[in-house]
Amino acid sequence: AQSVAQPEDQVNVAEGNPLTVKCTYSVSGNPYLFWYVQYPNRGLQFLLKYITGDNLVKGSYGFEAEFNKSQTSFHLKKPSALVSDSALYFCAVRDSSASKIIFGSGTRLSIRP
């Protein structure tokens, strides 16, 4: 069975500092991994994905994520946080058998000025 874990309910970072939001996953086959962001009263917006290839993937708004197969992780990163990055972030996974997408419980990112 597929599963996703986001171990931190909340991450607090000062503006301008680097940020990391953690995600680990479990699938039976090869993983397809995604990050989404949700602003208040808005739908989920796609940030980036890992399908195959380079372990470091770049996405929207300066975010990037690193796929680590041995640690089954897909952590979201940004070199310099902005106050406008404050939102709810969800990691998601689908295995290569093309089944459903499973989401983590979310991490609330708070960037202080």
Place this chain on the structure above:
Amino acid sequence: DTGVSQNPRHKITKRGQNVTFRCDPISEHNRLYWYRQTLGQGPEFLTYFQNEAQLEKSRLLSDRFSAERPKGSFSTLEIQRTEQGDSAMYLCASSLIVHGSTEAFFGQGTRLTVV
């Protein structure tokens, strides 16, 4: 607007009533998902379609819930005999699955309040 469209955006209903939500996916997307999200939680998978075929339905979904995608385009989600525990945001997403995977694009959701 060529994104995923959901209607209505908000629905207030009395306990015991039936409700139906509609989702119009991005044109030519062959996969359509339904999720449920409660405040501060991650989206919970309900069901998904590949074209008009419903391929999986969550075991958490009671028999009061049913979804259709009759022509492989728009989809409806019906909840019969609503209960207060059904109050949540219902999200629809679509994607194009050809070779490998693409991301799913989400609609704004339908917020259901059962009173």
